Amino acid sequence: xxxxxxxxxxxxxxxxxxxxxRRFEHYAARYAALPLRESVTWGDRVVRxxxxxxxxELTVGDETVTARVExxxxxxxxxxxxxxxxxxxxxxxxxxxxxx
Numbered sequence: 001x002x003x004x005x006x007x008x009x010x011x012x013x014x015x016x017x018x019x020x021x022r023r024f025e026h027y028a029a030r031y032a033a034l035p036l037r038e039s040v041t042w043g044d045r046v047v048r049x050x051x052x053x054x055x056x057e058l059t060v061g062d063e064t065v066t067a068r069v070e071x072x073x074x075x076x077x078x079x080x081x082x083x084x085x086x087x088x089x090x091x092x093x094x095x096x097x098x099x100x
Contacts, residue, residue: 001076003069005086009094013045013060019093019100020047020058020065065090 009016021042028036040049047058053072058065067086071079092098 001071001073001079003071003079003083003086004066005083005090006064006066007090007094008064010063011094011096013062016065016093017044017047017060020060022100023089023093065094 011019024036024040024047034051036051039051040047045060047060049056054075055070057068059068067090069082069086071082075082092100
């Protein structure tokens with residue numbers, strides 16, 4: 001099951017990448033018992049993650065960011081909730097006025 005979301009932004013790729021990394025560190029600290037840092041690979045424009053059968057890729061462009069998530073079948077009942085969380089986090093990361 002796939003989810004794909006794209007948001008526009010006016011931050012520039014480097015600034016957005018830094019904001020995404022801060023959001024990730026927030027969650028890594030909040031859920032310290034989970035091996036989140038070990039499951040993520042940070043590139044200049046692409047961030048990849050995999051955990052328990054799910055895979056995700058964030059592609060950071062100069063004006064857009066795209067999240068692609070592949071969920072295992074057992075996560076189907078959580079699809080709407082996962083989409084809401086992704087939309088919230090992408091909105092926070094792409095809003096220049098939001099404290100991240």
